[in-house]
Amino acid sequence: MAATLNCAGSITVNITGNGAVDGKGTLRCATPTTSYDGQLTLSGSVTSSSGLVYQTKTSDRLSIFSGSSGEIIDLSVNRRLEKLSDTASGNATERGTGLVIGGGPFGGAGETESGTGTFGTGMVTTFLITGNYILDLNG
Template sequence: MLPFRTRRLIAAAAAVAGAIPLATTGTAPAAAAGDAMAQTLNCSGSIRVDITNTGAVDGKGTLRCATPSTSYDGQLKLSGSVTNVSGLVYQTRTTDQLSIFSGSTGEIIDLSVNRTLRKLSDAPSGNATEEGSGLVIGGGPFGGSTETESGAGTFGAGVVTTFLITNEYILDLHG
C-alpha cells in the first residue's frame, strides 16, 4: 500500500495528464462543459461604475479573460442599485452580464454581485477601491461558480458619482 501523499500525487498527475489534450485543442468553454478546468475563468482590465443620485447603478468594462486553455475578449455590463451608503463607502447589488468571445465562439455569463465601492477621500474626486463577490446565475460551463473581484482607480462626484476602476482590476470565476 502506497502512503497517502504518494497516492495523492499520483492522482493529481493523472488528472493533469487527462487535461493536457483539452489544453492543446483550444476548446471553447461550452465544449468543455464537463471539464472542471473550464470552471475557472480569470479576467483583467477596467470597469466604469456610475451611481446616480437616486441610487441606480450601471456600468461597463472591457476585459481580457482566460481559462486554462483559451484566451477571450470580454465585455462586462452591470446594472442594479445602491443597497447602503455609509460615509465614503457605497454597497451595491448588481446583475452583471459577462460576454466572452474568441473568434466565432463565445459565452454569456450572468452574475449576481454584491460590490463595495470605496472613496479614499471626501474630496469631489480622488482615489477609490472596489471589491465584490457573487454567484453565476444559471447553468453552462460556469454554472455553480462563485465570482470575486477587486481593483483600484479613481472617482468623481457630481449628479452622478463615477468610479473608474482601471488599476489591477481582476474578476475571477471559480467552481
C-alpha cells in the same frame, strides 16, 4: 462541472443620486485552455451607503468571445465601492463577491473581483476602476 475563468481590465461604475447603478468594462479573460475578449455590463442599485462607502447589488452580464464562439455569463454581485477621500474626486477601491446565475460551463461558480482607481462626484458619482482590476470565476 464549473470551470475557472480569470479576467483583467477596467470597469466604470456610475451611481446616480436616486441610488441606481450601471456600468461597463472591457476585459481580457482566460481559462486554462482558451483566451477571450470580454465585455462586462452591470445594472442594479445601492443597498446602503455611509460616508465614503457604497454597497451595491448588481446583475452583471459578462460576454466572452474567442473567434466566432463565445459565452454569456450572468452574475449576481455584491459590490463595495469606497472613496478614499471626502473630496469631489480622488482615489477609490472596489471589491465584489457573487455567483454565476444559470448553467453553462461556469454554472455554480463563485465570483470575486477587486481593483483600484479613481472617483469623481457630480450629478453622478463615477468610479473608474482601472488599476489591478481582476474578476475571477471559480467553480
